[in-house]
Amino acid sequence: MATFLYRLGRWSFLRRRLVTLLWVALLAAVGALAAKAPAAPDDGFAMPGTEAQKAFDLMDERFPGAMSDGASARLVFVAPSGQKITAAHNQETVEKAVAELAHGEQVVSATGPFKAGAVSQDGTTAYATVGYDAKPGKVGEGATDALKQAAQHARDAGLTVDIGGTALLEAGEAGGSAEAIGMAISAVVLVITFGSLLAAGLPLLTAVIGVGLGIGLITALGSTLGLSTTTSTLAMMLGLAVGIDYAVFIVSRYRAELLDGHEPKEAAGRAVGTAGSAVVFAGLTVIIALAGLSVVGIPILAKMGLAAAGTVVVAVLVALTLVPALLGFIGKRVLPRKARGGRPAGAAGGGRPNGGTRWARFVLRRPVAVLLGGVVGLGVLALPALDLRLGLPGDEAKPTSTTQRRAYDHLSQGFGPGFNGPLTVLVDVKGAADPKGSVQRVGDTVKALPGVVAVTPAVFNQAGDTAMVTAMPATGPSEAATTDLVHAIRDQAPGLKSATGATVLVSGPTAMNIDVSQKLNDALVPYLAVVVGLAVLLLLVVFRSVLVPVKAAVGFLLSVAAALGAVVAVFQWGWLAELIGIEQTGPVMSMMPIFMIGVVFGLAMDYEVFLVTRIREAYVHGEEPGEAVVTGFRHNARVVTAAALIMVSVFAGFIGMNEPMIKMMGFGLATAVALDAFVVRMAIVPAALALLGRRAWWLPRPLERIVPDVDVEGARLRTAAPAASAAPADGPGADSPRHSVGV
Numbered sequence: 001m002a003t004f005l006y007r008l009g010r011w012s013f014l015r016r017r018l019v020t021l022l023w024v025a026l027l028a029a030v031g032a033l034a035a036k037a038p039a040a041p042d043d044g045f046a047m048p049g050t051e052a053q054k055a056f057d058l059m060d061e062r063f064p065g066a067m068s069d070g071a072s073a074r075l076v077f078v079a080p081s082g083q084k085i086t087a088a089h090n091q092e093t094v095e096k097a098v099a100e101l102a103h104g105e106q107v108v109s110a111t112g113p114f115k116a117g118a119v120s121q122d123g124t125t126a127y128a129t130v131g132y133d134a135k136p137g138k139v140g141e142g143a144t145d146a147l148k149q150a151a152q153h154a155r156d157a158g159l160t161v162d163i164g165g166t167a168l169l170e171a172g173e174a175g176g177s178a179e180a181i182g183m184a185i186s187a188v189v190l191v192i193t194f195g196s197l198l199a200a201g202l203p204l205l206t207a208v209i210g211v212g213l214g215i216g217l218i219t220a221l222g223s224t225l226g227l228s229t230t231t232s233t234l235a236m237m238l239g240l241a242v243g244i245d246y247a248v249f250i251v252s253r254y255r256a257e258l259l260d261g262h263e264p265k266e267a268a269g270r271a272v273g274t275a276g277s278a279v280v281f282a283g284l285t286v287i288i289a290l291a292g293l294s295v296v297g298i299p300i301l302a303k304m305g306l307a308a309a310g311t312v313v314v315a316v317l318v319a320l321t322l323v324p325a326l327l328g329f330i331g332k333r334v335l336p337r338k339a340r341g342g343r344p345a346g347a348a349g350g351g352r353p354n355g356g357t358r359w360a361r362f363v364l365r366r367p368v369a370v371l372l373g374g375v376v377g378l379g380v381l382a383l384p385a386l387d388l389r390l391g392l393p394g395d396e397a398k399p400t401s402t403t404q405r406r407a408y409d410h411l412s413q414g415f416g417p418g419f420n421g422p423l424t425v426l427v428d429v430k431g432a433a434d435p436k437g438s439v440q441r442v443g444d445t446v447k448a449l450p451g452v453v454a455v456t457p458a459v460f461n462q463a464g465d466t467a468m469v470t471a472m473p474a475t476g477p478s479e480a481a482t483t484d485l486v487h488a489i490r491d492q493a494p495g496l497k498s499a500t501g502a503t504v505l506v507s508g509p510t511a512m513n514i515d516v517s518q519k520l521n522d523a524l525v526p527y528l529a530v531v532v533g534l535a536v537l538l539l540l541v542v543f544r545s546v547l548v549p550v551k552a553a554v555g556f557l558l559s560v561a562a563a564l565g566a567v568v569a570v571f572q573w574g575w576l577a578e579l580i581g582i583e584q585t586g587p588v589m590s591m592m593p594i595f596m597i598g599v600v601f602g603l604a605m606d607y608e609v610f611l612v613t614r615i616r617e618a619y620v621h622g623e624e625p626g627e628a629v630v631t632g633f634r635h636n637a638r639v640v641t642a643a644a645l646i647m648v649s650v651f652a653g654f655i656g657m658n659e660p661m662i663k664m665m666g667f668g669l670a671t672a673v674a675l676d677a678f679v680v681r682m683a684i685v686p687a688a689l690a691l692l693g694r695r696a697w698w699l700p701r702p703l704e705r706i707v708p709d710v711d712v713e714g715a716r717l718r719t720a721a722p723a724a725s726a727a728p729a730d731g732p733g734a735d736s737p738r739h740s741v742g743v
Contacts, residue, residue, distance in 0.1 A: 001710040002273045009272025016328030034219035050515035055507030062466040071132040073167035076407040078160040084123040093157040106143040125414030136166035164407030185649040193642040195336040207243030210318040214311030239311035246319035268324040282609040283316035286602030292531040296523040356637030363686040371687035381562035384569040391587030392513040397660040421477025424508035430465040438500035439467040451485040477510040517590040555680035563672035600672040644677030
């Protein structure tokens, strides 16, 4: 592999104009296709196999036109202190607001509180329900403006009015200020790391080209493959992250080869042959983690994972070809001015030891203390994860400055906490001997369950074969008692089926959230097994070692567990919550563990491969195990640190967002990357390698014959490169001087 990549790097360097032109032409062609592509389809958050989804599908079939998953809004009216909402002048204001919305854009229904009986027992609070013919996030600006205007008119008349529901939910957009801030932070870190504007700018440029191409492909193929705009979110985030990382490692190795006295074209070949091998296998581990999201069984997650994996493939190809091509234009200007004179080969270790060298030697002197300190520290941080509760936070988790949160609080105070999480009990009586009697028995059974405060009269469809009953829990939608109630109702379904012939399904947003959480929780262990298992096998090939891949996987699991523990402590328990603007604690977002595993696993294996391949390279070239660790840290610790700082800064930027789920994702990812890079890779890894010594690179003899030697450390380049220097560069597949491709 190293020999082939060496030739590819030299060829790209020497044919830089052709390579650059091809990439620019490809980007332009994909951009043109994306511009002409049909609009992307709507995701629709389908959850195949769950009871809530089955009920939604049945509702759409038996109640045509009802649009069970359509957007809705609740206008919550609260009378001034000492007054009733039912007072004549207040009632007139409410009815006027409802009438104002009744014939508005995208509105299919507008039901006032006085006709629907939606008035609290104390008479101070009422709500109107407005239904739309669009899904959440798809309600037009004109319709939402009309909704806000109607609420403001009622406020002007003296009422307190807030808006809940899903009508004001905004569709997510790829890109934005977070990416811009991330690029700015990346630029600053890279300038400090490289000491050269050209060296700092090149990874940013190639990362943008790679992400642009990846997003363009997703947009162009969106209609054909069913990829929506939401699909590109993860591709944008990870494409930018790995695009910068991969280019940084190629550029860093190129600079090191120049300082060792090699000519630019030779330095480019060696950089791609060594660091490029690490990029290929690091990219494969990321692709495994992302493609593994398909095992979760949630279509939108599978699409996001596969689309992001495609963008990572593009990032790898850009790093292996476009980066050396652009280095051909820059030449030695990638170095700071004072370093362009180079240094004699082999002088890399001369002079005052850098920070990576000093840190590695410190760890080698105290490996047991460092290893125990790292493992125990991560273990303590992981303890809160034992109390992990999963859910999908709703309006109750939003800041009190938002109208959705205030509407939620008004409804809880006026109608009880369970009012914000009603359960829809769908009763299919097709074929039942007594449809109405069966539905009545279902309603009575549900009403008798502990935790149910009210059950509404049944609503039948036109055919009379299906009815909907709404059960009001005594507890809020994200509370554990509500989850228990959903399971209790479902436990009654088999008995009701045998007694009445009716099929009972529990649905609604609250039940759907519970089902999503359960499905994601059930998929966590299989996902971990698939991703970690395949990655261990891949790293076994890369490092030709049994213990190094196992160590890498265990270290990753420690860092993710510790990060989840930190998330639970802050967002579920409320520790230090005020410091990052958390006003309401609650369950951890259902997708957080799997999402964190997928993203952080990819980045963690990046750092592992980049760091340990340089250590193995030194070991294979004859250094003792301890000195090989020092050499690896001397060359790569600074760059790995820079890459980790970029990612931590980018993710931490999301902590300042108002949306609780975005805030949680930013905090969790920033914490996980920081722990994995600085505790696991920089402390536990060298300590473990120091204690294992030569045993770290042990491979049983049966496996030695089976496992291919991919030469990721570039051992063959010591003999292949000189001959290649004298050979004509006809392309990456030109005849090798003495050794074949090391795959």
